[in-house]
Amino acid sequence: MDTTQLLKGVLDLAVLAALRDEDGYGYDILRRLRTAGLEDVGDASVYGTLRRLFNAGLLNSYVVPSDEGPHRKYYALNAAGRAELQQSGKIWDGFASTMNDLLRERGTA
Amino acid sequence: MNGTDIDEITAYVEAVRAALVGLPEATRDELTEDLPEHLAEVLADGVGSLTERLGTPEAYATELRISAGFVGGFPDPPPTTDPLARVRERAMLRLRAADARVGPLLGYPRVSEFLQLLRPAWWVLRGYLAAMVLAWILDDSSQPMGLLPRIGGSDVVALLLLAAGVLGSIWFGRRGAPLERLPRYALYAGSAVLVLVALSGFLSADSNARGADFTDVGYSDPYNHVEDVYIYDGQGRLVEGARLFDQNGMPIRLGRPYCFGDDHAGGEVAADDSKYPYCPENAPFRLPGEAGSASVPSARPTPSEGAASAATPSAAPSPSR
Structure with missing residues (x-):
C-alpha cells in the first residue's frame, strides 16, 4: 500500500503533533516529520497543510529574521490547535487500535 | 544564497x-x-x-x-453567516441523519437509495400526470374527462396522449445531461404542480367513489322515510298480507319489518318482511266500523294471521308482466 494515500488523511494531525513541543517553520516541520519516519511526505503537502491549518485558526505565526538566510515564518499551536490535536489524537488512537485488532484477527484466523 | x-x-x-x-x-x-x-x-x-x-x-x-x-x-466555502443558509444546512444534516436511520427499516442503507430505485416509477407517473394536465388544458368539451387524458371524450386520443406523455417523461428522465440552474428550477416547479394536480385528482376521485353510495341511499331516496306500506282496495278497505313486485318480478322491500306499539312489551317485534303492511294496526286510514288497533288490541292481527287470511292477494302482479 502506498503511504502517500494514508498520509493524506492524517497529515493535519501529523503537522499538529510536530508542533506540539516546539514551534517551527515550514522546512523545519518537514524535517521533523521525515526524521520521525514519514519519509514520503511531500514538501508542498506540508507547506499547503500549514497554510490551511493557519487559515482554519489552529496556528499562530510569527516571523523571525535570520542573519545567514531569509527570514523565517514560524508556526505555533494556539489553544484551538491544541484542542484539535487532542481531539483528533483520540480519534486516531481509536481508529488505529481498531485497525490493529482487525489486522491481528485476520492474521491469526 | x-x-x-x-x-x-x-x-x-x-x-x-x-x-x-x-x-x-x-x-x-x-x-x-x-x-x-x-x-x-x-x-x-x-x-x-x-x-x-x-x-x-x-x-x-x-x-x-x-x-x-x-x-x-474552488476554495472551501467560507463559514456561512446567513441565518437562512445556516438553518438550511442544519436541516440538511438532520435529513441526512434520518435518511441513514430509517433506511434499514426498508432494508437499505439509506432511504434515498431506495427512493432512487423508484425514480423510473415517478417518470411514468409524471408522464401520466402531464398528459392529464395537457388534456385538461386542451379539452374544451363539456364531457367529463374521467381518469384518462381524454380530449373531446375520445378514448383513442386519450391513449395516444397517455403513451406519448409516459414515453416522453421516461426519455426525459433517462437523458443523463444535468440541467442548468434555471431549467432545473423550472423542472422542480413543474413537478410540484403535477404533484398538486395528482393530489387534488386523487381526492376528487376518492370522494366520487364514496359519494356513489352516499347520494342514493342517504339523500336522494324519496322513500327513505318510509317505514311501512298500506294498500287500500277500490272500496277503501285496507289490504293485508299484500306483496309488492317490480316489473322484473323482484320483491320490492320498503320500510322496516318491525312493529312498535306493543304497549305491554314496549319493544320492537319482528314482522314477516315479505308482506305489507308490517303493522296493520298502525294504518293511517280506517273505514268507520273497522277495528282500530290501539283501542281494540285483541283485533290486531298478527303477521301470521294476516298471511293466512290473504295468502294469494289478487292484486299481486304476474312476474312476467
Whole structure:
C-alpha cells in the first residue's frame, strides 16, 4: 500500500503533533516529520497543510529574521490547535487500535 | 544564497503560480507568499536543483492545491453567516441523519437509495400526470374527462396522449445531461404542480367513489322515510298480507319489518318482511266500523294471521308482466 494515500488523511494531525513541543517553520516541520519516519511526505503537502491549518485558526505565526538566510515564518499551536490535536489524537488512537485488532484477527484466523 | 539560487527560486515560484490556474488571484498570492523563503530553506539544505528535489512546479502546485484544500479551483466555502443558509444546512444534516436511520427499516442503507430505485416509477407517473394536465388544458368539451387524458371524450386520443406523455417523461428522465440552474428550477416547479394536480385528482376521485353510495341511499331516496306500506282496495278497505313486485318480478322491500306499539312489551317485534303492511294496526286510514288497533288490541292481527287470511292477494302482479 502506498503511504502517500494514508498520509493524506492524517497529515493535519501529523503537522499538529510536530508542533506540539516546539514551534517551527515550514522546512523545519518537514524535517521533523521525515526524521520521525514519514519519509514520503511531500514538501508542498506540508507547506499547503500549514497554510490551511493557519487559515482554519489552529496556528499562530510569527516571523523571525535570520542573519545567514531569509527570514523565517514560524508556526505555533494556539489553544484551538491544541484542542484539535487532542481531539483528533483520540480519534486516531481509536481508529488505529481498531485497525490493529482487525489486522491481528485476520492474521491469526 | 547567491544570485543563481534567487533566479531559480523565482522561476520555480512563477511556474507554481502559473500552474495554480483557476484559483482567485488573492488565493494564489496567499498560497505562494512564503514560498520563496521556504524554497530557499530547501535549497540551502542539500544538493540538487529544486526540480530535482521537489519535482516539477506543476506537480508541486497540484500537491499544494490539494493539501491547502483548494481542489478543482474552488476554495472551501467560507463559514456561512446567513441565518437562512445556516438553518438550511442544519436541516440538511438532520435529513441526512434520518435518511441513514430509517433506511434499514426498508432494508437499505439509506432511504434515498431506495427512493432512487423508484425514480423510473415517478417518470411514468409524471408522464401520466402531464398528459392529464395537457388534456385538461386542451379539452374544451363539456364531457367529463374521467381518469384518462381524454380530449373531446375520445378514448383513442386519450391513449395516444397517455403513451406519448409516459414515453416522453421516461426519455426525459433517462437523458443523463444535468440541467442548468434555471431549467432545473423550472423542472422542480413543474413537478410540484403535477404533484398538486395528482393530489387534488386523487381526492376528487376518492370522494366520487364514496359519494356513489352516499347520494342514493342517504339523500336522494324519496322513500327513505318510509317505514311501512298500506294498500287500500277500490272500496277503501285496507289490504293485508299484500306483496309488492317490480316489473322484473323482484320483491320490492320498503320500510322496516318491525312493529312498535306493543304497549305491554314496549319493544320492537319482528314482522314477516315479505308482506305489507308490517303493522296493520298502525294504518293511517280506517273505514268507520273497522277495528282500530290501539283501542281494540285483541283485533290486531298478527303477521301470521294476516298471511293466512290473504295468502294469494289478487292484486299481486304476474312476474312476467
